[in-house]
Amino acid sequence: MKNKKFLIALFAALLVFVFSACNPAAEEEExxxxxxxxxxxxxxxxxxxxxxxxxxxxxxxLKSISKITDKTVLSEQFYLDLDNxxxxxxxxxxxxxxxxxxxxxxxxxxxxxxxxxSLENRKDDRIGEFRSYDVYDSYEIxxxxxxxxxxxxxxxxxxxxxxxxxAKETVDYYLP
Numbered sequence: 001m002k003n004k005k006f007l008i009a010l011f012a013a014l015l016v017f018v019f020s021a022c023n024p025a026a027e028e029e030e031x032x033x034x035x036x037x038x039x040x041x042x043x044x045x046x047x048x049x050x051x052x053x054x055x056x057x058x059x060x061x062l063k064s065i066s067k068i069t070d071k072t073v074l075s076e077q078f079y080l081d082l083d084n085x086x087x088x089x090x091x092x093x094x095x096x097x098x099x100x101x102x103x104x105x106x107x108x109x110x111x112x113x114x115x116x117x118s119l120e121n122r123k124d125d126r127i128g129e130f131r132s133y134d135v136y137d138s139y140e141i142x143x144x145x146x147x148x149x150x151x152x153x154x155x156x157x158x159x160x161x162x163x164x165x166x167a168k169e170t171v172d173y174y175l176p
Contacts, residue, residue, distance in 0.1 A: 037176040039152045044089035044104045047174045051102055052091070054166045055159065058136065060097035067091050077125070078103070079118035084111035086152075095129060098136030101145070101158035102167065115154045119147045126158060151175055 045067075052065070068090040074080045078090060086106040093100045103122075107115045123145050130139040137160070145158035155171055157164045 039086075039106055039176055042106070042174065042176060044087055044106065047171060048089040048091060048102055048104055050174070051167045051170045052100075054170060055100060055163045057100050057160075057163065058098060061093055061100050061136065064094040064097050065091050065100055066094075077122065079121040080105075081114065081118070084108055084114050095126075095133075095138065096135070099126060099130065099138040099141050099158055100163070101126065101156065103154075103156040104171070105154045106152050107154050112149045112154050116147055116149065119154065119156045123147065123156070123158070 048067075052062070055062070068074055068078070071082060074082065074088075074090065080088075080090075084107055086108055088103070088105040090103040090105070091101065101122075103119060105115055105119075123142060126142040126145070127139065130142050134140075141160055142158055144161065144164075145156060146164060147154065147156045149155075150171055153171070153175070157167045159167055
């Protein structure tokens with residue numbers, strides 16, 4: 001009988017130990033000090049991914065979006081001088097199924113106005129592209145695209161008004 005009570009007590013203790021070890025609340029959460037977070041730690045691709053996850057756009061438009069990494073395309077179609085840029089994530093829809101372009105660019109000190117001007121040129125190109133071929137309100141979306149400076153970033157959001165608001169919240173959330 002003593003062995004049975006001992007085994008039950010041992011089993012109970014083992015269960016308490018196992019369940020407390022598996023309980024995420026029992027673990028100490030690592031505190032993040034905002035003062036230690038910097039732009040060097042900011043993953044622009046992750047932020048762009050989060051933006052696109054929140055959008056309410058057609059599946060066709062979403063599938064037509066590609067990440068622009070080719071330096072020639074960035075130079076010739078987005079007018080970017082990569083000497084002004086530290087890092088970037090630039091994405092653009094083909095345009096056949098609508099527009100949903102997002103550019104998040106970390107700029108070198110004093111170069112934000114030049115990058116903004118480059119993206120304004122891209123915006124003008126997209127307006128011209130959709131002037132006579134307006135699919136899914138792409139012309140209006142291109143006309144209303146926002147290009148702005150946020151800390152060390154220059155951001156272009158060529159999205160619907162509702163999606164722009166969500167994208168801005170996402171950018172603001174991840175800023176150091």
